[in-house]
Amino acid sequence: MKKTLLSIINHLYKKRILYGILLFIFILFILNTFHTEFSDEFDNIFGGFLITQGVLPHTGFFTHHNPGAYYVAALLIPFTGRSFVTFRIAFAILLFASFVASYIYLHKRLPRTNLNFFLLYGFLIGIGSTYWWGHMLLSETIVSFLLVPLYIIIFIKKLNDINLIL
16 A cells, blocks of 8 residues: 555656646636626537437527537536536646546557647646637537647657557
């Protein structure tokens, strides 16, 4: 037990700069949650609520949006209820978790590649998303958060001539 605790403390000490940067990015994501709102986001959250009630998009309610945002909202609604502020906080945590998961995935797939630029990307998202609405639950936000890590893999593969099998 004592040896395990010491190894955890040693690991945290070695990675303190990385964890400090991730904590700072997390704080930026949380701070963005309280800034501005857009009517499409309310529509997406309400669509997610309807899905939790068994009503499906395009058949149970009209929408001209991509249904992906409704399903993401449906995943969060059971934890947040109908509170917009709580939903936004949960969504910020989900966005941050997807960022960290992408970083871990890239690190495992590209162990010899310096991924500091991805941390810079997370910082830029945290700073800039309040201006391009990246902190809101919109279909475009979800698509961009899912595609950027794939573009990074393709870019690194091409740049370093690495053979990657996804």
